[in-house]
Amino acid sequence: MTAQRRFPASVYREGEEPDPRFSLANERTFLAWLRTALALYAGAFALEALSLPEAVAWRTAAALVFLVLGTLCAGQAWRGWRSTEVSLRRGTPLPGLGVGAVLVLGVVVAAALVTIGLYA
Amino acid sequence: MSSATPPPQGAADDGAHTPSETVFDKGLQPERTLLAWRRTCLAFGVASLVGMRFTVDALGLLAVFAGVIGGGLAVLAYVLAATGYRRAHESLRGRGVLSRDGLPMLAGTASALVIGVLCAAYLVAGLLAA
Structure with a gap:
């Protein structure tokens, strides 16, 4: 597979081929984000499927937060993989993890919504 | 597997294994x-499948359809992961480059977004x- 034909070209035209072990570690991080996205989607689904909490407004609000967070994680999986691979190829510092703060905050908010809904 | 062909350049030759049987990295990165x-x-x-189980009462055949397609794609990806590993292993052992x-x-x-x-x-x- 030549460098020109590798997808996405915006990644593979940058810099030089990095240590393959780092690329593989980057790939596993991508997969971990993907599973996190799936878990958050599963959370949204489970709340609705199990009618937990029974108060519709609180349940929908919590499920929506999980849904948004899941989409955020799926986006971070792809965006993070791309930008990390570019950094590895250029030999520049790896990107930060601002999404992590949003994720933590979101999970706390969703848990609070479920808890309030249970006792509302 | 014993063969008369010489090992590729850069391959570890401990006399007991052909290059394709030795791992690329002692940290087992491709395997992990x-x-x-x-x-x-x-x-x-x-x-x-769990999604199908919980929606089958409401959606009927549509849920079964979606669940089976999702499960089938997961199996396909599982098989492709194995062939991808084999290809990565060969290229890493041969040229030291990750062909991916x-x-x-x-x-x-x-x-993931479709599931969302x-x-x-x-x-x-x-x-x-x-």
Whole structure:
């Protein structure tokens, strides 16, 4: 597979081929984000499927937060993989993890919504 | 497997194994990546089937259809992960280069987003029914 034909070209035209072990570690991080996205989607689904909490407004609000967070994680999986691979190829510092703060905050908010809904 | 062909350049030759039987990295990076793909496929497959189980009463055949397609794609990805590992192993042992690109990642992200859309549709359907 030549460098020109590798997808996405915006990644593979940058810099030089990095240590393959780092690329593989980057790939596993991508997969971990993907599973996190799936878990958050599963959370949204489970709340609705199990009618937990029974108060519709609180349940929908919590499920929506999980849904948004899941989409955020799926986006971070792809965006993070791309930008990390570019950094590895250029030999520049790896990107930060601002999404992590949003994720933590979101999970706390969703848990609070479920808890309030249970006792509302 | 014993063969008369000489090992490729850069291959460790301990006399007991042909190069294709020795691992590329003592940290087992390609193997760990294969396992990560496998558990991801497993998670997607289980999500498809559990989703089908919980929506089959409301959606009927449509749920079965979606669940079987999701599970089938997860199995396909599982098999592709194995062939991808084999290819990566061969190229790493042979040339020391990882022959891999972003297409599997794009497909994985798209699958996750599709599940998200289905999940959103389920929430909307629940709201409309309430």
